[in-house]
Amino acid sequence: MSASALREVEHEITIEAPATTVYGLIESVTNWPHVFPPTIHVEQLESTGRQERIRIWATARGEVKTWTSRRELDPEALRITFRQEVSAPPVAAMGGAWVIEPLTADSCRVRLLHDYRALDDSPQGLAWIDEAVDRNSRSELAALRDSARRASHAGELFLTFDDTVHIxxxxxxxxxxxxxxxxxxxxxxxxxxxxxxxxxxxxxxxxxxxxxxxxxxxxxxxxxxxxxxxxxxxxxxxxxxxxxxxxxxxxxxxxxxxxxxxxxxxxxxxxxxxxxxxxxxxxxxxxxxxxxxxxxxxxxxxxxxxxxxxxxxx
Incomplete structure (x- = not known):
């Protein structure tokens, strides 16, 4: 694949919540289905210190995709980098980072970075990825802002329960x-x-x-x-x-x-x-x-x- 086929994009949002609160929402990947609309399910496959390997199921432009990624967590720098190991077509490769920048004690800027290539450097595939990344990034950042705002009273709005039957x-x-x-x-x-x-x-x-x-x-x-x-x-x-x-x-x-x-x-x-x-x-x-x-x-x-x-x- 040619270097010219690599696309790099950035999305950002300002959130009225402490940077550490926002970082925690991004770090807790198994909770992503309750934070980010496109995320259906996440499984943590491996976790060793600040390195983890995960599998994600999520929607993209009305389609359901699944892939495996590695993440590197840096709570001191408020940064999480990710790289897909196995991507879903038309993606050939994808990676990026979440970067949280404190503005005040109770606000921060979140930058979501992506770099990616399409299979066979296809222009049609790249256009599909462009739209999917843009749509999902905007959706995820807005949802992250809303979740962070609700964090102070999230307990009363969050409900989980089980029912069990023996068969x-x-x-x-x-x-x-x-x-x-x-x-x-x-x-x-x-x-x-x-x-x-x-x-x-x-x-x-x-x-x-x-x-x-x-x-x-x-x-x-x-x-x-x-x-x-x-x-x-x-x-x-x-x-x-x-x-x-x-x-x-x-x-x-x-x-x-x-x-x-x-x-x-x-x-x-x-x-x-x-x-x-x-x-x-x-x-x-x-x-x-x-x-x-x-x-x-x-x-x-x-x-x-x-x-x-x-x-x-x-």
């Missing part, structure tokens, strides 16, 4: 039920519409209308990353008004005589819509209770039907 059946049958979401409309009473598109094995885009116990209907879209027989992780890319983020995970752990299946939900509430959705007297505590009940009820219903399905196969 006297095989992990394979339970996984098949959860994986085949295209059949949920016929199998799950609370699902009124479903569309499933599998872009490649184990990578799904799920669009669904669900009913809550109060009779209201919610339309959602999720990207799901499937790990056969063990877990399915997902992130909603279109969420109900009461949330800004919703991620989830179905985990299967084999036990003597069966399998324990856990549904985990993690939600970031939207404080600006609570009264609009729940009424003028509603507050964050009401929203937490409503979301816990609505999501938990549907998850337990799904697990109940998965239990019937798997146990009938035994």
């Amino acid at each position: 006297d059946g095989s992990a394979e049958d339970v996984y098949d039920f959860l994986n085949a979401a295209d059949r949920w409309r016929e199998r799950l009473p609370h699902v009124s519409r479903v569309e499933l598109r599998e872009t490649e094995p184990g990578l799904q885009i799920l669009t669904m209308d669900t009913l809550t116990k109060d009779g209201s209907q919610h339309s959602t879209e999720s990207v799901r990353v499937c790990f056969p027989r063990t877990r399915i992780v997902y992130k909603q890319t279109r969420v109900p008004a009461l949330m800004t983020v919703h991620t989830g995970r179905w985990s299967l752990v084999e036990e003597p005589g069966g399998v324990a299946v856990t549904s985990r939900h993690t939600v970031v509430l939207n404080p600006d819509t609570i009264r609009q959705v729940l009424g003028e007297t509603a507050d964050v505590a009401d929203a937490r209770t409503f979301v816990r009940n609505a999501l938990g009820t549907n998850s337990l219903a799904t697990l109940g039907h998965a239990k019937e399905y798997a146990e009938s196969k035994s």
